[in-house]
Amino acid sequence: MSYVIHGATGAQGAPVLAALTAAGKPVTAVTRDPGKVPAGVRAVTADYASPEELARAYEGADGVFVHLPLGAPDDRLAYARHLVTAIGRARPARVVVSTSGAFADTPGAASPVPADPAVAHLIEGVAASGVSYAVLAPKLFLENLLLPPVVGAARAEGVLRYPLGTGFPVSWASHLDVADAAAALLERPDLTGTVTVGQYPPVTGPRLAEAFGARFGREVTYEAITPEAFAALIAPLLGEPTAAGVGALYATLGTLPDHAITPENSAAKLLDLPPRTTAAWLADLGI
Incomplete structure (x- = not known):
């Protein structure tokens, strides 16, 4: 077993x-x-x-x-x-x-x-x-921000570039948050259905940039770029078809008012597992 x-x-x-x-x-x-x-x-x-x-x-x-x-x-x-x-x-x-x-x-x-x-x-x-089952439903992974064109520019240029509007709030989650919730849910057969994972209240790009700046010891500002521009940045890493699919995802997100979890069925409420802040996540990874 x-x-x-x-x-x-x-x-x-x-x-x-x-x-x-x-x-x-x-x-x-x-x-x-x-x-x-x-x-x-x-x-x-x-x-x-x-x-x-x-x-x-x-x-x-x-x-x-x-x-x-x-x-x-x-x-x-x-x-x-x-x-x-x-x-x-x-x-x-x-x-x-x-x-x-x-x-x-x-x-x-x-x-x-x-x-x-x-x-x-x-x-x-x-x-x-x-x-017996449960579904973990994160929104966007903080690890996406570690793609070399993203984290590299934040570190070297002091600019965090990402294809989301400056005021667009997201319930970011890390793979570590999902892992904590998965390990807990595997032993909680009493919990069935969807469990959301992510920061709540959701945070915007400038808040992400602040966390990166504090970690890097320099000012980091946020710059919203188009999904097409982002796809071009990551195509050398992921290949053009995958990059195009990622760009399409962010184009879809741009049509929404936010990308936030529902706190009523969150891991924070149901499992007492609050998500890492962006600063805590960076520290855990030693970035």
Whole structure:
């Protein structure tokens, strides 16, 4: 019996693995590269394209932490279907899903933005399986600000450039916040449904810049740039198709009044896990 962690060597899964390991919980890492798994941690290779391999990984599990990897929309939808099939077959004791910031926080809720089909299918399928589950719904990850063109300009030029309006408030969350909430929810079968994760009240770009400035020991100002300009900045890192998708996301966000969590069902309220401030997050990472 153990907790099965998807993406255990990646940005979201690795902190969950670390949190559970630190708490002395038995863990199993699902990864494509077992060589990167910390010593002493059991690792299994299970492909998102194989519901049979996934089901074997989940058999007898106390809980599963899962989020969909990046990829083409059709591939992600296929992965979601395979995950739902595997969960239905293996029936682990508990499943915690991270939306990874996708627009699919609450199935069936009215939203001005269409839900991500793959994430929505995964959530709806897990809910329909009858397995104990919870959904973690962060908005935007603070780690996005560590992309070299973003943090590099903040450090070298004193300018934090990002494709959100100067007054646009966001409930930023870190991967560490999601990990803390995931580790807690895996042991809270009494909590079902969506749990939001992120800063509340939400913060604007200038507040982010203040935190970076305090950390770097220099003045940092905020500069709102267009989604197209941001896509051009990150294309050399992520490739043009992925960068274009990121730009489209921020163009969509620009049509909204804010990007804030609902505090009533937040990790801060339900799990007594307040999110890190931007300053605390920077300090935790040693940036």
